[in-house]
Amino acid sequence: MADEIILETRAVRREFGALVAVDDVSIKVQARTLHSIIGPNGAGKTTFFNLLSGNLAPTGGRIFFKGRDITRLPVHKTAHLGIGRSFQITNLFPNLTVLENIRLSCQALGRDNFRFFQSHRRFKQYEERAWEVAQQVGLADQAPLLARTLPHGAQRKLELGMILAPDPELLLLDEPTAGMASEQVPELMALIERIQEAGQKTVMLVEHNMHVVMGHSDKITVMHQGAVLAEGTPDEIAANETVQTAYLGGLYDLAGKAAV
């Protein structure tokens, strides 16, 4: 079981005109691990995530989730398979309450979406689950507030709560710590790690913060100009000379600490 592959891509490609944003990327993600994708700006990390979640269709290659071909699946169907995706830019329902944001996320995968003339309050299971998730991500106190009134750090937590709510097996987190004050980052990462370990989930992470990546990943894939440059454990990546010159720029030493 330890070697179970939850997600596999085979030579996945995405071109925008003449630009090859994702260039024949083949990776295997082991179930129940934290797998990070790093690389300089414009390396194609977010585009790669968009291909996995179905926001974009690949122009070549195949994607398999738990052995099933999901290459052509539109975005609203990947959620039903158990893939949750968060965004680099905060992407919420701004004028709805925190609880309603999470509740809508719970309701999405249920079977009650077309009960036209019954109040949504009748479907208690979604609301109860929403409270549970709000507590889990530490937003229970802010539950009745409108999402747009939350501070940035809390909005990132809500973002996480929304993808956790339907209990997905694979979480695609696109820079969850983006724009957060540095003292808040460890708290969020601890939360992500707790969720991953307690829930036996697989987390794929795109991240720029090297402390976060080196400290939490089981495996790292380095992308450069759309292609995979290297792959390995944090120690292997830190020791890899190609990665050092192309991306880390010598700023990261073997001990896993910033050199400057």
Place this chain on the structure above:
Amino acid sequence: MQTAISPKQNSTKAWLKDNGGMIGLLIFLAAFPFIVALFEGQPFTEVLANETGNAKFLQGLLIEVFILAIYAISYDLILGITGLLSFGHAMFFAAGAYFTGIAFKNYELGIGATLVGIVVLGIVQAILFGIVLPRVKGITFALVTLGMASMFHIIIQASELAEWTGADVGLQGVTTPDLINTSTERFRLYLITLMVTFLVYLVYRRFVDSPTGRVCVAIRENEDRALMLGYNTFHFKLAALILSSITAALAGFFHTVHQPIVSPNVAGLGWTVAALLIILMGGVGTLSGAMVGAAVFRLLEFFLDKQFGENANFLLGVIYVLLVLFLPFGIVGTWRAKRFRTQS
């Protein structure tokens, strides 16, 4: 010792507390013709016999308000709740009005059969808009719907169709069934339109509160995110369009019954703008704002017209600008925002 209130009793009480104002208004409006008669010194029997007088006249004016309210709330569902900007809403209304007129005039259909036709017509129109729904968004959707409605506006004025639509003069002299004839059975029609208006409001409120309606609100807030959560947003937008289109056609039905003529103007852009103006004044996305807005819109027009004649339009324009400037969320919207602020 305190006796426990059963949850059912409790919810009935809570419901009454929340909706007391609405029920009071309903009772007041039902009694309104008699209140007018009281002031005029007209016997109540004359009201029931639909004798000419202020009571009858004001009932007619209020029927127009009710029809506008039904029409405007249907626009609020797609614009204010679901966030779809359509410039073709007049078509939904006009198709209902013309269908009713032709059904009564050319085919002498009964009320029941006509209403079934209205529902079918509503669904067909919504699907017509639905065809372009997955392909265009935002302002493009607005323009495509405008194009469809303009085509409809031109077609109904075609001289080839004069036998049915009356071409550019519209439908004249529609003979409505005696049961709901506006001149001989004014009080009955008044009560029917009043009840239908409140029923539509309750159905809409329930729809918006349902799991389906919550998703419609989510689509307005952030459609891409709703998709990401796993909602096939097309289905929800289509559901809202179907409900809206049937309701607008129903408003068209009552419009023909009450007038009983149909002018081609009701298919024009002006009629869509009227719906937009009503919900802007009342409060976009509030549902009850559509009702309040309809009353303000029609009654203001009537009284200014009576007082100032030709200058009324200028004054109306000034008032609309002032309303939008000082009540940016509309009458109901601003009131709710204020209450929300004082509560928290």
